[in-house]
Amino acid sequence: MAGTNTVLVVDDERQIQRFLRPALTAAGFTVEATLSGEEALRCFLASPPEVVVLDLGLPDMNGLAVLAEIRKTSPVPVVILSARDDEAGKVAALEAGADDYVSKPFGVGELVARLRTALRHAVQVAGTTAVYTAGDLVIDTLAHRVTVRGEPVKLTPKEYDILHLLTRHAGRVLTHQQILNEVWGPHHGEQLQYLRVFMGRLRQKVEADPADPRLLLNEPGVGYRLAAAHKARLKEGR
Template sequence: MTSNPTTILVIDDEAQIRKFLRISLTAQGYKVLEGANGSEGLAQAALGKPDLVVLDLGLPDMDGQQVLRELREWSAVPVLVLSVRASEGEKVLALDGGANDYVTKPFGIQEFLARVRVLLRQAGAGEQQEAVVSSGPLNLDFAYRRVTLDAVEVALTRKEYAVLAMLARHLGRVVTQQQLLKDIWGPSHVEDSHYLRVVVGHLRQKLGDDPAAPRFIVTEAGVGYRLREL
């Protein structure tokens, strides 16, 4: 065992399922985090920096598909959906939404563990995600989806937050327009650059950022945007 065991987050509202998976995964040497609903799960995903997420779709506070969408706004952690929903449509929606694998309940624990091992191998030594990213006085807290500027909270729309969060995850590096449009609006919108320009314009207004002399969001002409590392 290493000093930093592989961490797996289980998001499921059924206590019996969480207990069963906790026992099974712990026996394999994994560290297990738990979330009983979507909000808890997203917070644990940011704070606990799991190497893999096991996600149920039928959660009490929000649908698991929504949890997946919100998680994918800022994290590339492998996600294994574990659900009683067996329809092809649900599977396609989850996989298109960023899930890496889909297992239906009831399930065999040996197959489940094998799929966990496959996803962890594919992920390799992926970058750990930070729970808070800062650009000078601008702070993004991914656990609580909160943005503050000079310690004052900034109210952002879902799309504004998604764009800023993606730039923050690549702090100091350029994120292309196509990448932002594909990941946030979807593959069918990679040419709709005006959507992105409008959102970035609103972000700059809310952050008091002068596009001619930006403090935070820099436009890389013809390429994309970069959040400055201050």
């Protein structure tokens, strides 16, 4: 997927810009970079990129405001750069439409992986349905069938709904409230204990070692993600 994708990097730290441009270019991206929110929006409108890396702390406007302007016209994947302990900012950005976040300080390998996952997810949302495969776990969303090591896994309706939701956004962080709202409805957005119980049950059923999960991953204080698929067979959407 990389090689023809343009990434717009929006960050006012010049050292990060100097670090990211050659690193992302080496990973196969064409890089456009801006230092402010207003400049980023002008660049975005003039030449829309395939993916955006957006810092939340910009000198002229809040990164969330930039995200809001982008979302008025485009579903382009947006990966947030966030201060390590800024959980509130991460949650707000994800609920405002960001696809993922990377905490500062960060490694370029992690950022590239998150960008590629966000791009794959955008392709799936645009009109394909995946048979998700990671290790021994296979989720066929068309057949509503889940198997581990080739054996069917019996899930309750709510367990399947959670897993299906995470599969549709595989590799992307979903906040606790996003999951609760989607699975239980808008009146259950604060009932986090529901979600913890069901995630515990799901891990017992699909993880090789539920105490050390490798698929259903917790993002402390933020939410959960389903690990990006090692292999995905894509079918045309119906």
